[in-house]
Amino acid sequence: MRPMGCLGAIALCLARLCIAQDSTATPAADISTRTVIVRARSLIDGTSARPLPNPEIVIRGNRIVDVHTAGTHPPPSGAQVIDLGAATVLPGLIDCHTHIFLQGELPAAGGYDVQLLKFPASYRVARAIVAARRALEQGFTTIRDVETEGAGYGDVGIKQAINEGYIPGPRMFVSTRSISTTGGYDLEGYAPEIVVPKGAQLIDGPVEARKAAREQLDHGADWIKVYMTHRSWVDEQGALVSQPTLTVEELKAIVDEAHGWRRKVACHAYNGPGLQRALDGGCDSIEHGLELTDAQIAQMIRQGTWLVPTLSVYYYDHDPADTATGMRDRKRVAVHGVSFQKALRAGVRIAFGTDVGGFVWSDPIAQEFAREVEFGMTPMQAIQSATSRAAELLGKRAELGVVAPGAYADLIAVASDPLEDVNVLKNVGFVMKDGVVFRSTLSSAGK
Secondary structure (H helix, E strand, C coil), X not given: CCCCHHHHHHHHHHHHHHCXXXXXXXXXXXXXXXXXXXXXXXXXXCCCCCCEECEEEEEECCEEEEEEECCCCCCCXXXXXEECCCCEEEECEEEEEECCCCCCCCHHHCHHHHHHHCCCHHHHHHHHHHHHHHHHHCCEEXXXXXXXXXXXXXXXXXHHHHHCCCCCCCEEEXXXXXXXXXXXXXXXXXXXXXXXXXXXXXXXXXXXXXXXXXXXXXXXXXXEEEECEEEEEECCCCCEEEEECCCHHHHHHHHHHHHHCCCEEEEEECCHHHHHHHHHCCCCEEEECCCCCXXXXXXHHHHCCEEECCCHHHHCCCCCCCCHHHHHHHHHHHHHHHHHHHHXXXXXEXXXXXXXXXXXXXXXXXXXXXXXXXXXXXXXXXXXXXXXXXXXXXXXXXXXXXXXXXXXCCEEEECCCCCCCHXXXXXXXXXXXXXXXXXXXXXXXXX
């Protein structure tokens, strides 16, 4: 077994305890090879410009084998038919920026610090297991979880438990601890003679940067997450300023190591010099990108850099408007929408991400679709940002985020047409992952 650290081991042990009394639990790899046919009024397949009416999706095991109009092909003998009536079927959704080890920590309850200082590791793992289930319940059959916020390699254990069928949850691409520099991550503000834990792995210099990347990759990271900016504030001229962290040389060492392992690097970057260093250092995705210049947008297009904007989270928990932090909160929102619009018009590759965990997992993850549409995406573009485009970012083109022969049988359905109102995606009534129905509250008939 690959070493996963204390939190990862706890994650797997807790997951196994959850099913200790259920002798019928079966690992996900033992999926039946029976044939299932899913029917509905329409299909948004993740790539086509228009929905397919009256689709019939043929599934064998955990893969889609055919998609055609109902009535044009005789059903295979003995196939199970799931008729979803007037529903719209889509590929399973993909959130490319989540934090299952965060729960929208309330300032009044201790904020970010309390989880690192007071919460037992087992408690944090238990909450993460609930978050993973919540993602799947909402129709997100795949997530890229971009760091554990002080929980070590706990995401590796959660991923393993899901893959082995011990707990329900989405497919996970994990980035473990993340990387920043001295002075570049919480916890902060404590007496200097007191050593407190940090929410990220801190490095200084290219040698330490490369070593940290190697450690995280060796312990199971699918992606490396790097913080290229940290604090932000509004200066005397009313501009948003963000503290840069890693140098270009430090980031290049990380990127070089990750790419050598055929892995990718996601860079948290708000604006300014830190964001420019992220691009010059060769990152694969910019996370947030609150304020992109025209030159940076052009560089992203040249380099093929993705943008994962996470719009919705910045509308939460604003401090009072007459405080420095309140001014910062509102400035982030003001520049973010403009930046998103410029990137969209220019043709930057955009993938769906929410930063859920930064807000509570009980809130709709799909609220991000409405923000994307508000700032210029068509409903179809927004849906594709969370399906085929997100799959492309993850290196899973044609396997995830599409309803097509050869793709994984990850499907969701909603009661009405999300092209008329993307908010219907907040109420997913049918979820299938790997050919197995996880949730079904729509009017349907199995035959």
